[in-house]
Amino acid sequence: MLSLSARPILSAFLPKPKPRRLLLLLRPRRSSASASALTPPTPRTTTPDPPEDADPTPLFLRPPTHPVPEASLAAFRRRAAALVPPSAPHLHRHLRWLLADASAPAPSGADPAAPHLLRAPLDELEALWLRHVRDRRPFQYVVGNEHWKDLVVAVRDGVLIPRPETETVVDMVAAVEGFQDGWWADLGTGSGAIAVAVARMLGPGGRVFATDVSEVAVEVARLNVQRYGVQDKVEIRRGSWFEPLEDVKGKLMGVISNPPYIPTDDLPGLQPEVGWHEPKLALDGGKDGLDHLLHLCEGLSSALMPGGFFVFETNGNKQSEFLVDFISTKWSSSFCDVEAVLDFADIKRFVRGYRR
Amino acid sequence: MASRLITRSTAAVLLSHLRSRTPNPTHHLLTHGAAMSSLLGPTHGLPATARSRPLLEPTRWFSSPAPVVEAPRTVDGLTVDSIADKGWTILAEAESDWRSHAAAVAQSIRLIKKRLKWKWLLERSKQLAVVLEKPDLWEDPVFAGNVSREQGELMGKIKSVNQFEQQLMEHIDMLRLAREEGDNELETESMRALADMRRDAKEKELNALLSGDNDVYPCFIEVQAGAGGVESMDWAAMVMNMYRSWAQRRGYRVTIIEEIPGELAGIKRATIKVDGEYAFGYAKSEIGVHRLVRISPFDSGKRRHTSFAAVAVIPILGEASSRYQINESDLRIERFRSGGPGGQHANTTESAVRIVHIPTGTTATCQNERSQHMNRASAMAVLQSRLDQLEITRQAQMNAEHTQSLSEISWGNQIRSYVLQPYRMVKDLRTNYEVSDPDSVLEGDLDDFILSFLSLSLDKVDESV
Ligand SMILES: C[S@@+](CC[C@H](N)C(=O)[O-])C[C@H]1O[C@@H](n2cnc3c(N)ncnc32)[C@H](O)[C@@H]1O
Secondary structure (H helix, E strand, O other), rough: OOOOOOOOHHHOOOOOOOOOHHHHHHOOOOOOOHHHHHOOOOOOOOOOOOOOOOOOOHHHHHHEEEEEOOOHHHHHHHHHHHOOOOOOHHHHEEEEEEEEHHHHHOOOOOOOOOEEEOOOOOOHHHHHHHHHHHHOOHHHHOOEEEEEEOOOEEEEOOOOOOOOOHHHHHHHHHHOOOOOHOOOEEEOOOOOHHHHHHOOOOOOOOEEEEEEEEHHHHOOOOOHHHOOOOOOEEEEEOOOHHHHHHHOOEEEEEEOOEEEEEEOOHHHHHHHHOOOOOOOHOOOOOOOOOHHHHHEEEHHHHHHEEEEEEEEEEHHHHHHHHHHHHHHHHHHEEEEEEEEEOOOOOOOEEEEEEEO | OOHHHHHHHHHHHHHHHHHHHHHHHHHHHHHHHHHHOOOOOOOOOOOOHHHHHHOOOOOOOOOOOOOOOOOOOOOOOOHHHHHHHHOOOOOOOOOOHHHHHHHHHHHHHHHHHHHHHHHHHHHHHHHHHHHHOOOOHHHHHHHHHHHHHHHHHHHHHHHHHHHHHHHHHHHHHHHHHHHHHHHHHHHHHHHHHHHHHHHHHHHHHHHOOOOOOOOOOOOEEEEEEOOOOHHHHHHHHHHHHHHHHHHHHHHOEEEEHHHHHHHHEEEEEEEEEEOOOOOHHHHHHOEEEEEEEEEEEOOOOOEEEEEEEEEEEEEEEOOOOOOOOOOOEEEEEEEOOOOOOHHHHHOOOOEEEEEEEOOEEEEEEEEOOOOOOHHHHHHHHHHHHHHHHHHHHHOOOOOOOOOOOHHHHOOOOOOEEOOOOOOEEEOOOOOOOOEEHHHHHHHHOOOHHHHHHHHHHHHHHHOOO
16 A cells, blocks of 8 residues: 555656757846846746756756866856845855755865866856846755755755745644554645655654645655655655545544645735746635635545544635634534644644544 | 083084984974873873873882973073073064074973973972882872872873973074084974974963863854944954954864844854864953954045954853753744745745743844754754853853853953054954954964963963962
């Protein structure tokens, strides 16, 4: 039951043999890069995501096979820094991290004059940097990872970058009595961040079933599961919400989900990094943002074992209050201790409760 | 006339002895400095053999009374003390002047002796020698073992210093002989040996000064800009850079823990972690307010400005018993918040974490790491050190060594002045040590300032004993 598909996990990340058009990207555009990184978003007309010519292997996982002399690297660093004003310290941090992720760790005692080994040619790094500061492509897609809890979660275009708020979900799971040996479901697993973090806390009897409809998400989640060596704890299944979980119905100790919850009308106003670059499939929650959350509530009671736990992430105060009220009213006989939980910004970000 | 002859012959014997022992005199001269390697400071003086002897070691190490320690002399009777008293000018290391090298080494040796409480040491070893001569000594083997071990340690120290002095005298003799004989090659070699000795002595001197309880630990260095906006923030960044390069020169590992940039330039405040042995011992000399006078690069009117930056240094204690016990429930952990709707709406790599220790109001922030998880761990380490420091202060209010946190450092407590215009100078207001090359100081060449401050503190401790 827990066997993984035999598909090679990295296959999806191998470069497609398409001509590279990086030089095009290097050509300066009319608006200056630093301005676009800091000024209000204007609708984007170019550069579809993901670009067809990009190597889909996350940068930080590519082999360091490109020798670059110190001087060229220093020159790149200067050029890249010149594109961002001092008033944007986060972009200077990003530059530092980009170079850290793109470099092979220098072996101790290495000749300091030896060329650096990079995971991408310098012109590609330059193009990546431009797309970050100019096109507001999220930094996490540039380097291919997000540092989340104690994990370095691989991400790429087409999969949602896990949010810091979501870390709390894992802590809530850890607070459930006997969680170590239960079966858990992470619905809409995306990068697999939650599933991997939960799996790492589980005992020998514990399992996580992670589902997603998105093919990219399933591939990235597989990579993360493999990177953290939790293949025997996490089973990834492609499909919509509870559909792939017929066989474990009524046996789950917990259901976790961070489903798309942004009201459709709010999508155009999103921060460019999100609205222009992250998958709509991971964000769009329908008219009130509640489409998926309500669907999940419907399936809860048959999926959970008696006494089972659930936690959903929501859009905030309004959605959480509504859901608490809805669940406690509509299914008062099925659930107990249903409550909204604050995130670190004191927004009611989560709804949790137990099946009776 | 007679003494002159003796002088020459003694030196000649020395010389031929040396040449017959090794075909390459350079090599021999250069290896001299090693004698004191096990001596001071960082290893707290115990010769390795003494430390590893079992307590009840019945061997009697010293069957003869303590040797009468004669100060080593040159053939014409110079001693370390007489050299130090001559007040020869100490020139830069690169200058080939034997008097300058000799004076520098002599001063270092004097300071090392002071740190060892030399007179007391000689006195004590004389007493122990008497005890060790008692025929019934080994009837109490524990006592005998202790005495014997202590004597071993003392003699080890005395011997190392004496050997070092002896070397100095030999090099001086050799150099003067070479001059008389017109042996240029030997002169160059001796000069180089003296210069090497000087570097070696300076390092040992510095180590000898580090005897405080927490000196051995790594530390945090914090720099905060004073009033005066961009001027002071720029200055604070210069000060922070100075410490980063100083630390890197010394081979320490530097990590940025927190950095709050100024709006236009520089930093409002920053914290770095300096990892490596004795980082705190050295860096503690820098606690206080640093003042800069220069024509401001930010002032279109090209006026002269004075800026201030405050520096705090906190030791990072090991798993010592003196560590403050933090109660999880006393902590308030604040994470970065975007201020907007958050969740799926926002993309950020900002992951600053601030931890408040409610009972004491102590806080620590970290924003340098890539995840909140790591920032939290870093901030906890800073908080732990701050609370340790509070605890140390509480436990030893009297302790002159007590370090101050940034909030305690009053802006009146100026320790050093850096003047870039109208003249160029860096002057330590505590020791009056000054140099006329601010650039090298700002590039991290701080050891002389640190050394002179540490020596001064040692003098003070001496006086109060
Ligand atoms: C907001 S993302 C959450 C990703 C991840 N769990 C996290 O917290 O970072 C929502 C995820 O739900 C997935 N999703 C959307 N519709 C789905 C459906 N009908 N069934 C399963 N997953 C779906 C998306 O592909 C996306 O990966």
